[in-house]
Amino acid sequence: MTPDPTAPSPAPHGGSPFEIPLHPLRFTDPPQWLLRGLQDFLRAPAIGLFFGGCFVAMGWALMKVFQSAPAYVLALSAGFLLMGPLLCMGLYRVSQALERGEQPDFGDALLAWTAKPGALAIFGFVLLVLEMLWGRAALVIFAVSFDGMPDFQGSLAKLVEPENLGFIVTYCGVGAVFAGLIYAVSVVAIPMILDRQVDAITAGLTSLRLVLTQTGVMLWWGALITLLVGLALLPWFLGLLVVGPVVGHATWHAYRAAVGTAPDAGTTGIART
Numbered sequence: 001m002t003p004d005p006t007a008p009s010p011a012p013h014g015g016s017p018f019e020i021p022l023h024p025l026r027f028t029d030p031p032q033w034l035l036r037g038l039q040d041f042l043r044a045p046a047i048g049l050f051f052g053g054c055f056v057a058m059g060w061a062l063m064k065v066f067q068s069a070p071a072y073v074l075a076l077s078a079g080f081l082l083m084g085p086l087l088c089m090g091l092y093r094v095s096q097a098l099e100r101g102e103q104p105d106f107g108d109a110l111l112a113w114t115a116k117p118g119a120l121a122i123f124g125f126v127l128l129v130l131e132m133l134w135g136r137a138a139l140v141i142f143a144v145s146f147d148g149m150p151d152f153q154g155s156l157a158k159l160v161e162p163e164n165l166g167f168i169v170t171y172c173g174v175g176a177v178f179a180g181l182i183y184a185v186s187v188v189a190i191p192m193i194l195d196r197q198v199d200a201i202t203a204g205l206t207s208l209r210l211v212l213t214q215t216g217v218m219l220w221w222g223a224l225i226t227l228l229v230g231l232a233l234l235p236w237f238l239g240l241l242v243v244g245p246v247v248g249h250a251t252w253h254a255y256r257a258a259v260g261t262a263p264d265a266g267t268t269g270i271a272r273t
Contacts, residue, residue, distance in 0.1 A: 017205035023258055025217040030224050033257065037250030040095045041242070044104045047094055048245030051109075054087055055244035059237030084244075085190045086124060089113050091248030092191045092255075099256070112194065119193045123200035127182060134178035141171050183222055184211040191255035210258055221254060 041048040090109035097104045113120055145167035188210060189203040198206075211218045225247055232239025 017202045030221040033250040033253040036253045037246045040249035052241035052244045055240035088248035092252045095252035119200045188255040
């Protein structure tokens with residue numbers, strides 16, 4: 001019998017992140033999450049466009065930094081990984097309301113973080129520490145590779161010249177490690193905090209366990225997000241107006257499919273037994 005998708009998620013067994021059951025996922029699931037995310041965006045476009053506009057503004061701010069201090073770009077771009085999930089809380093709230101058959105409320109979406117301020121503050125602090133470590137590592141790589149901080153005068157072409165290949169590989173490799181770690185601990189953690197009575201550590205460890213136990217599907221999901229966001233950045237970040245909220249809504253459905261009560265197969269297109 002398929003569980004009711006509107007029913008509240010069950011409390012974690014024993015409160016341990018290692019006892020919370022995870023649903024098996026298939027490689028066909030991530031596109032379904034995106035489809036459901038698009039459907040949610042179309043059902044509440046005004047709210048989605050507001051949050052999409054916030055993502056665009058963040059991109060423009062990042063571009064401004066690149067023009068004057070390119071060494072800090074990768075470090076500050078981690079802010080997307082810090083602020084992105086927190087901003088998406090409003091989108092998770094909208095998807096949650098739609099799932100329950102309720103009308104999404106802009107004020108509720110904007111203040112979604114107030115539902116669990118303590119847990120979110122702790123989780124945000126963890127992400128901030130990871131971002132600061134990433135930023136420090138990026139600056140050290142710049143300093144070591146160029147015998148000091150170079151002045152590229154905002155020119156990406158100068159940064160990727162062939163003689164800088166070693167720097168590029170190291171810089172991107174370190175960035176990939178930190179980005180992967182942030183992704184692993186946060187991919188379903190914040191929607192889980194919003195939906196369940198769990199603390200930040202339990203949510204982060206459950207997210208990490210999901211990535212470690214279903215690595216293939218979660219890598220596929222991360223690759224899809226990376227591809228869509230990368231394409232959205234090309235037209236002066238304007239693609240984030242739509243891609244940002246769609247991915248945010250889709251992340252809620254990824255959480256519900258992997259950790260939350262399984263959605264009804266007839267309405268989601270994702271069968272669960």
